[in-house]
Amino acid sequence: MLGADLTDLVKVLVEGVLVAGHAHPRKHQRAAAAHDVHLALVLADLLDGLAGDTAVQSNKVHAVRWYLTGLKESGLCLMDNLKQHPNTLTQLRLFNFFCIFQLIRYMALLEAFYCGENIRPILLDFSGMAPSQSSVARASEMAYTQMHKSINRFYAWGYAQKLKDKDYSKEALLESETPVYDEKKKASVELDTLWSLAKERASACATDDAVRLVFGETMYDMLALEASSHPVNCLKILGTSAGVLYPPDKLHPNKRFVFSQDTLEMILRSTVSPDEILSGSDMRNRLWERFGIIVGGSTYELEKLQNSGTLLQIDEDSLERNFTSFAALLESMDFAEVMADGILQIRLGGSD
Numbered sequence: 252m253l254g255a256d257l258t259d260l261v262k263v264l265v266e267g268v269l270v271a272g273h274a275h276p277r278k279h280q281r282a283a284a285a286h287d288v289h290l291a292l293v294l295a296d297l298l299d300g301l302a303g304d305t306a307v308q309s310n311k312v313h314a315v316r317w318y319l320t321g322l323k324e325s326g327l328c329l330m331d332n333l334k335q336h337p338n339t340l341t342q343l344r345l346f347n348f349f350c351i352f353q354l355i356r357y358m359a360l361l362e363a364f365y366c367g368e369n370i371r372p373i374l375l376d377f378s379g380m381a382p383s384q385s386s387v388a389r390a391s392e393m394a395y396t397q398m399h400k401s402i403n404r405f406y407a408w409g410y411a412q413k414l415k416d417k418d419y420s421k422e423a424l425l426e427s428e429t430p431v432y433d434e435k436k437k438a439s440v441e442l443d444t445l446w447s448l449a450k451e452r453a454s455a456c457a458t459d460d461a462v463r464l465v466f467g468e469t470m471y472d473m474l475a476l477e478a479s480s481h482p483v484n485c486l487k488i489l490g491t492s493a494g495v496l497y498p499p500d501k502l503h504p505n506k507r508f509v510f511s512q513d514t515l516e517m518i519l520r521s522t523v524s525p526d527e528i529l530s531g532s533d534m535r536n537r538l539w540e541r542f543g544i545i546v547g548g549s550t551y552e553l554e555k556l557q558n559s560g561t562l563l564q565i566d567e568d569s570l571e572r573n574f575t576s577f578a579a580l581l582e583s584m585d586f587a588e589v590m591a592d593g594i595l596q597i598r599l600g601g602s603d
Contacts, residue, residue: 310367317370318360321541322353325521328541332520332599348517351493356543358486359398362405369559371398373544375508376497377576382507387547387573390556390565391507395496397559399483403471406482411460411467421462425450430470441476445469512584518542519586523599531578531595548574 329349333342362368376391383389414424429438429446438446449469453462474481480488487506490496494511510518522537523529529537535552538544545552547570556565578595581587587597 308367311364314360314363314367314370317540318356318364321543325349325541328524329517329521331524335525344513345517345520348493348514349521351489352495352514352517352542355486355489355493355495358402358482360543362401362408365405366408368401368404370543371401372539372555372559373398373508373542374556375510375544375546375573375577377509377546377573377580379576382505386565386569388507391509392505394556394559395506395508399486402482402486406471406474407464407468409467410470411463414463414466415460419459419463419466421453421456421459424462424466425453430473439476442473445472445476515580516584516586518544519581519597520599523586523597525599527598529597531574531597534595534597535574545570546574546577547571 326349329345333345336342336345356373359371359373363370372394374387374391374394376385376388378385378387380388382392427446429443431438431442446469449466453465456462456465471481487496490506491499494514495508496506497509498506518538522534522541531548535546535549538546539552539555545555549570550567553565553567553570578587578589581597582589586599587595589595
């Protein structure tokens with residue numbers, strides 16, 4: 252029955268189980284088991300599933316391989332640094348920050364993994380100014396906004412794929428009743444309104460796929476009303492508590508990427524191996540390849556921002572100043588020094 256099936260889908264949504272349509276690597280396993288799947292295995296299965304597809308899937312394959320390579324290289328680098336660190340509590344703290352940051356990245360890349368969309372860069376803001384006064388701060392804020400919009404689109408797409416798997420047609424969905432999480436309760440006015448609006452939008456759609464996407468978006472919107480949390484809230488909570496997003500309070504819904512010193516140290520120890528010395532250029536390349544992070548100071552990074560599909564009012568000079576502030580912070584942490592010829596050298600021989 253359509254109503255019962257839709258209610259089941261809403262239950263899955265509210266209970267926080269990842270649904271990614273036919274491409275989900277664990278779609279034939281029970282929901283509880285999906286929570287226990289190791290992230291690396293999920294990505295490996297996804298990569299296996301995409302490898303044999305047509306050229307249309309090349310963006311998806313590239314995104315997964317790029318992420319897995321960065322995850323491996325950064326993880327091994329961090330492990331080498333932690334082996335030499337004398338403080339066990341610091342080791343655990345930095346490893347926890349690493350895991351949280353990788354979870355945030357995984358969520359932000361779901362649309363790229365499954366839908367072949369652009370990889371969303373993480374623009375770090377070292378301007379020390381409010382968005383109203385800094386183009387870098389505004390661009391970083393926009394980068395965060397694009398990230399959470401990407402997560403929203405992915406989940407909407409996932410529910411649309413689930414509707415497609417169940418062969419729901421335009422006619423059947425337009426005739427359906429509002430699904431609810433608790434079958435003993437009647438749908439609230441808010442849910443009825445959302446479902447009615449979805450029907451109005453879907454009635455003008457020319458294809459069943461377009462109709463299913465409309466209802467997928469609506470089912471995801473129900474999450475904000477029915478659940479105590481949802482993926483974007485999870486992203487925001489993780490980011491603020493782990494020192495990835497700023498400001499760290501609920502009064503400012505518009506966040507930007509400003510790392511705490513602990514999180515920045517984790518990133519550095521995942522980028523620079525013990526006894527290794529990197530130039531500023533090498534550091535920028537590794538930050539992108541391992542974490543999708545952009546600091547500024549090169550045309551290459553500006554192109555990455557532009558290619559992400561984000562409309563940014565920012566120029567190379569602003570990004571160069573951002574990198575200069577980044578370098579100054581590394582110097583203050585005793586993780587870098589500027590040589591007599593002006594060349595920046597980054598190494599982790601500083602004090603803890």
